[in-house]
Amino acid sequence: MTAVSERQTPSLTTSDGGLRIVLRAIQTGPPLILVVLCAVLTLLTPFFLTGNNLKNLLVQVAPLAAIAIGQLFVILVGGIDLSVGSLIALTTVIGSLAFQHIGGGFVTLVAMLLTGLAAGLINAVLYVKGRMPHSFIPTLAMLNAASGLALLLSDGQPTPGMPGIVTTIGGSDVGGIPVAIIVVAALAGAAALLARKLRWGRWVYEVGGDREAARRLGIPVDRVVMSVFLISGFCASVAGIITAGRVDAGYPTAGQLQELASISAVIIGGASFWGGRGTVSGAVCGAFIFGVINNGLNLLNVSIYWQLIAIGVIVVVAVELDVVRRKLEERFRTMQAGR
Numbered sequence: 001m002t003a004v005s006e007r008q009t010p011s012l013t014t015s016d017g018g019l020r021i022v023l024r025a026i027q028t029g030p031p032l033i034l035v036v037l038c039a040v041l042t043l044l045t046p047f048f049l050t051g052n053n054l055k056n057l058l059v060q061v062a063p064l065a066a067i068a069i070g071q072l073f074v075i076l077v078g079g080i081d082l083s084v085g086s087l088i089a090l091t092t093v094i095g096s097l098a099f100q101h102i103g104g105g106f107v108t109l110v111a112m113l114l115t116g117l118a119a120g121l122i123n124a125v126l127y128v129k130g131r132m133p134h135s136f137i138p139t140l141a142m143l144n145a146a147s148g149l150a151l152l153l154s155d156g157q158p159t160p161g162m163p164g165i166v167t168t169i170g171g172s173d174v175g176g177i178p179v180a181i182i183v184v185a186a187l188a189g190a191a192a193l194l195a196r197k198l199r200w201g202r203w204v205y206e207v208g209g210d211r212e213a214a215r216r217l218g219i220p221v222d223r224v225v226m227s228v229f230l231i232s233g234f235c236a237s238v239a240g241i242i243t244a245g246r247v248d249a250g251y252p253t254a255g256q257l258q259e260l261a262s263i264s265a266v267i268i269g270g271a272s273f274w275g276g277r278g279t280v281s282g283a284v285c286g287a288f289i290f291g292v293i294n295n296g297l298n299l300l301n302v303s304i305y306w307q308l309i310a311i312g313v314i315v316v317v318a319v320e321l322d323v324v325r326r327k328l329e330e331r332f333r334t335m336q337a338g339r
Contacts, residue, residue, distance in 0.1 A: 029321070030269050030285040034292065041296040048299060055178060059171075059246065061291035062180035063088065063239035064261055065284050068269075069184075069191045070235025071262040072283040073228040076195075076208045078275030079135035081229065083123060083142035084236040084262055088255030089150040091115045091240025095166065096159040096250030105163035112166075112244070113237045119146060120233020124226035135229075143259065150252040159250040170245015180242045184284075187238060191231075192280040204228065208275030257308075260315060261290050267318035272326060290314070 041048040067084040074081045091112045098111035119142055126138035162170075172179045195201040203224050207214045215221050243254050269286030271278025293314070297307050 030282055030289065033268075034285060034289050037289065037292045037296070041292065041299070045296070045299045048296065051176070053295070053299070055173065055176070057291055057295045058181040059178045059242075060295065061288055062178065062184045063242045063255075064258060064265060064290060065184045065287035066187060066235050066239040066242065067232075067258060067262040068265040068283040068287045069188055069280055070232035071259075072266045072269075072271060072278050072280060073191075073195075073204060073231050074135065075263070075266050075271050075273065076204050076275055076278055077225050077228055078208050078211070078273075079127070079225070079228070080139065080263065080273075081123065081232045082136065082139040082259045083119060083146055084232060084239070085255035085258035085260075086143045086146035086150065087116055087119050087233060087236035088240040088243055088258060089252050090119070090146040091237045092244040092247075092254050093150045093154045093159060093250035093252055095241070095244050096161055097153060099161055099163050099166075100159070103163075105165035108163050108166060109241065112241050113234065116233040116235070116237025116240065117230060118233070119236070120230040121226075123233070124229035127229070128222045128226050147252075150250075154250060154252040156252060158247075158252075160248065162244050162248050162250075166241055166245040167248050168245065170242045171248070180245070183238065183242065187235065188280050188284055195280060200224070200227070205276055208277075210276075257311065261311065262287075264311070264315045264318045265290055267322050268314070272322055273319065274326065286318075 038048070047053050067088070071081055071084060094115045095108050095112040099108045102108075102111075123135070123138050123142050126132060126141070127135045130138070132138055169179050169183055174182065195204065203214070203219050206217070206219060207221050207224050211221055214224075239255070239258075244250060247254075265286030266278060266283045267273065267286070268289055269278065269282030269284070271282060290311075293310060294307060297310065
């Protein structure tokens with residue numbers, strides 16, 4: 001018996017070590033992918049590493065990074081928010097109208113932030129209190145409602161005019177660093193603090209890992225789930241403020257397809273569709289991967305149609321990576337239990 005055990009242990013340990021290496025490679029994949037993309041684009045075009053292009057890249061990525069942070073919290077509890085793209089459009093239109101009819105930078109900012117929070121609250125109430133089977137349903141409804149409302153309020157046309165504080169957030173820089181990316185960095189820092197340092201953050205991961213087990217532990221599951229939709233709506237409104245500041249106007253068609261990009265960014269960044277796993281830094285890294293790809297394709301004069309195809313491919317790859325990672329982790333846990 002001892003001899004058999006001695007022969008089996010090295011084999012199991014070898015497999016165990018191999019799985020660890022593969023899992024570690026997948027987990028460190030997002031930063032590695034980002035570095036490789038930057039290296040390749042540096043070789044393909046001399047304009048990629050120029051100061052103007054890098055500043056432009058940061059400004060372009062900022063709105064996506066903001067909504068990816070909010071999307072992360074929804075995905076952590078096993079949900080999905082399809083409304084964030086249309087909320088960007090609605091936020092910009094509400095901000096422009098508030099500035100035209102009421103005036104004042106503070107009032108405009110509050111109106112824009114309340115737009116995202118109100119939409120997030122509606123999503124939360126419909127999903128949790130309405131006992132809907134999946135968050136896909138209320139957020140899909142909000143996607144259409146917010147988009148339609150943005151078009152209705154603006155008559156389908158851009159509504160010019162934003163206060164100075166909004167244009168500063170979206171279009172100015174401090175020491176060569178865009179204010180937009182500074183705002184997103186502050187948002188990411190606050191989100192990471194919520195996720196890792198507060199009890200609420202632990203609850204989010206526990207609810208995403210096993211909702212029924214979380215209930216048995218006394219965690220207020222419904223309130224936790226509702227809170228993540230409020231955060232997602234708030235982050236979408238921040239993205240709307242950045243977008244409106246860049247163009248100095250409200251755009252009823254802004255944010256198109258950004259909901260898909262944010263979901264893909266979160267999954268590429270290491271989160272799981274099944275919930276319970278993911279980090280703020282990973283979501284931001286995933287957003288930068290998207291931004292670098294789009295920026296590189298533009299520098300290489302690749303048609304917008306191919307860029308849309310590239311987004312579709314990235315979505316599929318992101319989901320497949322999540323499936324592979326989940327299977328490897330299950331196998332790893334089985335082998336550990338066997339030992």
